[in-house]
Amino acid sequence: MDFHKITDDEAINELIHQRYQRTLMLRALFGKEVAYTGLPFPERYAIEQHYMDSSTGTLREVVSLWLSRADLVPGRRSYDGVRGGRFIECKPTLYTGTGIVNGSGSINDHNDKRHKKFIDSNPLVQHSQFFYGIMAWIVEFPYKHPTFIRQMEKDLHKPSGRICGNFSYKHWIDCSDITVQYINKDIVNEYRENITGGRFKKVQSTYLYGWLMEQ
Incomplete structure (x- = not known):
C-alpha cells in the first residue's frame, strides 16, 4: 500500500484495521520510539500524522476505546463505542x-434532539487525556450526571449557531458513579504543572491533579 496516494478517510480506515492495533496501543502506552520499531517509514509517518493531528481525534478515540475494552461503533453513528450493551461517547484530548x-x-454539533436522546439512553461519556500522544488517563461517567447535564443545557441555550457541549473536570469530578478505566500516574506527575491544581504546594482533591493522584 502506498500511504502517500490514499485519502484521509481511507488512511484512517486502514490504520484502525486490526493490523495496526498493536502499533497504536504501543504508541499510546509507551511512545513512538517503541511503537514504530521495525515499521517502514511510509507507514510510520502516516500513522503519526493522523495520530497527532489536532484537527481530528479519530485515532485517539479508537485507542481510548480499545484500552477501555470497548468495541467500536462503525460508521458515522451517534455514539463512538459500546461495552456490555452500554453506548459510549468518547472525548479524547491531546496536550502538545x-x-x-x-x-x-x-460534544460537537449538539442540539436539543440529540441531548434528549442522550438523556433517554444515558451513554457513558469517556474523557481521555494524551500528553504528546502518551495516554495519561481514561475516565467514564454517565451522561445524566446532574452537574454535567446542567452544563450541557447551559450551552444548548446559547444563541443560534454551531452548538458544542463543552465541559471540564468541574462537571464530572463530583460524580459518584465515575469509573477510572486507565491511569498512568508517572505521566500525570511528569506533567503536573500543566494540569489544573498541579502547581499547588498542598495537593487538593477538589482540583483535577489532586483527584487523579487519589485514584
Missing part, C-alpha cells in the same frame, strides 16, 4: 505544550 489541562471535552 499549550494551555492548562482541565479535564475538558466537547
Whole structure:
C-alpha cells in the first residue's frame, strides 16, 4: 500500500484495521520510539500524522476505546463505542505544550434532539487525556450526571449557531458513579504543572491533579 496516494478517510480506515492495533496501543502506552520499531517509514509517518493531528481525534478515540475494552461503533453513528450493551461517547484530548489541562471535552454539533436522546439512553461519556500522544488517563461517567447535564443545557441555550457541549473536570469530578478505566500516574506527575491544581504546594482533591493522584 502506498500511504502517500490514499485519502484521509481511507488512511484512517486502514490504520484502525486490526493490523495496526498493536502499533497504536504501543504508541499510546509507551511512545513512538517503541511503537514504530521495525515499521517502514511510509507507514510510520502516516500513522503519526493522523495520530497527532489536532484537527481530528479519530485515532485517539479508537485507542481510548480499545484500552477501555470497548468495541467500536462503525460508521458515522451517534455514539463512538459500546461495552456490555452500554453506548459510549468518547472525548479524547491531546496536550502538545499549550494551555492548562482541565479535564475538558466537547460534544460537537449538539442540539436539543440529540441531548434528549442522550438523556433517554444515558451513554457513558469517556474523557481521555494524551500528553504528546502518551495516554495519561481514561475516565467514564454517565451522561445524566446532574452537574454535567446542567452544563450541557447551559450551552444548548446559547444563541443560534454551531452548538458544542463543552465541559471540564468541574462537571464530572463530583460524580459518584465515575469509573477510572486507565491511569498512568508517572505521566500525570511528569506533567503536573500543566494540569489544573498541579502547581499547588498542598495537593487538593477538589482540583483535577489532586483527584487523579487519589485514584
